[in-house]
Amino acid sequence: MYGVYMSIRSGRPRLDRVRVIDTAIDLADAHGLEGTSMRNVAEKLDVTPMALYKHIANRSQLVDEMLDRVLEEIASTPPADDWADAVRARILAARRVLVRHPWARDAIESRPLATPAVLAHMDSLMALMFDGGLSPELVHHSMHALSTRMWGFTRDVLPTPKPPDDPEERARAMADFAESYPAIVRMATTSPHAGLACDDDAEFEFALDLLLSGIERLNETNPKMGVDQAGRMLPTEPGLSG
Amino acid sequence: MYGVYMSIRSGRPRLDRVRVIDTAIDLADAHGLEGTSMRNVAEKLDVTPMALYKHIANRSQLVDEMLDRVLEEIASTPPADDWADAVRARILAARRVLVRHPWARDAIESRPLATPAVLAHMDSLMALMFDGGLSPELVHHSMHALSTRMWGFTRDVLPTPKPPDDPEERARAMADFAESYPAIVRMATTSPHAGLACDDDAEFEFALDLLLSGIERLNETNPKMGVDQAGRMLPTEPGLSG
DNA sequence: TCAACTGGTATACGGCGTATACTTATTCAG
């Protein structure tokens, strides 16, 4: 009955599943999933590593629980009239969670099995599409097309080495780079984003809207999602024939 | 001059950078990147772990070299008249490489810095787009939109737990699942893919073509890629207004 | 021939997840 008081009186509060998971999430927010070892979590709780195993089976399960915990926030996304707007809102809600907890991206990708919250998110997206009148085929293909984007993240794909400090050396490095990768340099120096960090949110929404508007158009023109004789599932576009 | 013979005579061929990398690739093909530890590579070469460090700086660099090695194959992709067809062909070439070497996906995603072959692939895609007349803005956004797909892979996002063996137990598990995730079950049981493993290649090409055709249409209708007052970069679609 | 260099080895350190066996704290029945 008053067990909790007893525990506090005898030195420190007892461990429980929730406290282990919360501590692990804090640690992961600060130091990433790599920095969230059983030993680090235990230390932060002022406890022996093996104490954790009285509350969770192993590290893999801990990561699952951490993930499900932060993904719960996605569920409370307000509805919308249009299916695409609703899907859009839900995916952007996922993105907000993933931005706050960057390690969740790695967690999603490294899980061997889908966790309940992962399934729930996907189920809700598919339900919105069905409600919007999409065929099962189109729902299926669309989920594939959205793939990782449904979680609100894209991988950074252009982490380039930082230029040398010495100006002369830097100039030579830039020149070498321009010779090896002219198109990259052309884009970087021509577009309005030149030199500036680009707006990740805007880029994410661009790609998302590109996919969603494509799916919408397919739903209007080719709802049964047939396959043409060339093996392409999309209605042939002028520039894509061949 | 005859150093190599000497080496052979004295027991076994000498180690070199290439042999280390090749062995590591073989190991990764068979057992994944996780299974490719310095110790495992050394053992396969019948050598002490520390011997490897005479030829490569550390494991991180080894993975870089492995990656660049297999990505070289992408370069020899035949040209095409249309920019989108050419991009499509190159990405599908990347996909063929990544299918043969599944660990390369993890390698690309875990690298802190882009390697030369990674940059070369991206540069060539961007060059094709520039040649096709796309604006730097559109090239930029398109590269973001293609993101991981430019490497020819999508993450499996629905690894569901395998059903129990006992038939009765399985029936109950299915029922529970259907109650929790009705849309997932609806899709799985309604679409022609019901029960069957779906065609990964076809799904990949679907998503790729969805993106490419969307980019092509933008290039025709809105080549400068303006941003509307709602912050959307795409021309407003009927169903996406809101 | 002998010094310098290079390739390979031996040993060790600090990290990791976790199995096993134990002690201590708490709970609950009589």
Next chain:
DNA sequence: CTGAATAAGTATACGCCGTATACCAGTTGA
């Protein structure tokens, strides 16, 4: 209230990992 049962936490150890350091032997070049 007491004592047995149970749960929580600890101690120790094992086998992995990457790699620093020190050493030794084979090869090369002067």
